[in-house]
Amino acid sequence: MIPRHLQITVILLLVGVLFAGGYMLELRRREQSKTKALPTVVTGRPLPAPDAGPAEKIRLVVAYDEDGVLIPRDASVHLPADIGNRVKEILRALLAVYADTPSPHSVPADADIKTVFVVNGDTCVVDLNAAFAAGHRSGILVEQFTIASMVETITANYPQIRKVKFLVEGQERETLAGHADLMVTYEYPKVHDFVLSLQNVELELK
Numbered sequence: 383m384i385p386r387h388l389q390i391t392v393i394l395l396l397v398g399v400l401f402a403g404g405y406m407l408e409l410r411r412r413e414q415s416k417t418k419a420l421p422t423v424v425t426g427r428p429l430p431a432p433d434a435g436p437a438e439k440i441r442l443v444v445a446y447d448e449d450g451v452l453i454p455r456d457a458s459v460h461l462p463a464d465i466g467n468r469v470k471e472i473l474r475a476l477l478a479v480y481a482d483t484p485s486p487h488s489v490p491a492d493a494d495i496k497t498v499f500v501v502n503g504d505t506c507v508v509d510l511n512a513a514f515a516a517g518h519r520s521g522i523l524v525e526q527f528t529i530a531s532m533v534e535t536i537t538a539n540y541p542q543i544r545k546v547k548f549l550v551e552g553q554e555r556e557t558l559a560g561h562a563d564l565m566v567t568y569e570y571p572k573v574h575d576f577v578l579s580l581q582n583v584e585l586e587l588k
Contacts, residue, residue: 439457439458443535446487466500469540476531487524508536518559522562525562550564
């Protein structure tokens with residue numbers, strides 16, 4: 383027969399093990415509760431496309447306000463497979479250039495490209511977010527620069543696209559910030575003529 387003092391010792395050990403196990407479970411439950419309660423961190427930056435592939439060389443046509451010209455610049459970005467999403471990421475790369483300090487052509491810090499659709503192979507529909515239009519600087523030339531740089535950037539990477547239509551939050555808008563007409567569909571030849579005219583003026587000034 384087991385001595386009474388050993389029985390008591392065994393019982394106390396079992397109680398201790400059960401108590402310790404319950405305490406560990408409670409700590410784990412509290413930790414999980416804290417983790418679930420953590421708020422989602424919002425950076426304000428667009429997330430990369432989930433199906434983005436390896437980095438590819440692209441061409442950006444950057445507006446330089448001080449010089450009054452648009453100049454091509456090469457860049458490298460990760461692009462998804464779908465052409466609409468590819469154009470969206472290319473335009474976001476252009477906005478990233480404009481977000482630099484100092485900026486060659488400032489646009490609102492929270493400006494973004496929501497969606498891009500390519501229709502019939504030659505027409506691109508670009509849906510801007512509300513902040514893009516709401517915070518854009520007002521002025522004939524600065525608004526034309528924004529439109530022209532985006533159109534030229536699209537066509538520099540996809541020459542088959544000849545027309546670009548801009549929407550804001552999926553809706554038509556009369557102007558970008560009071561001047562550049564957003565009701566029209568921009569045709570590449572006319573936009574390119576505008577860019578060439580700027581270059582000619584710059585050469586004449588020199």
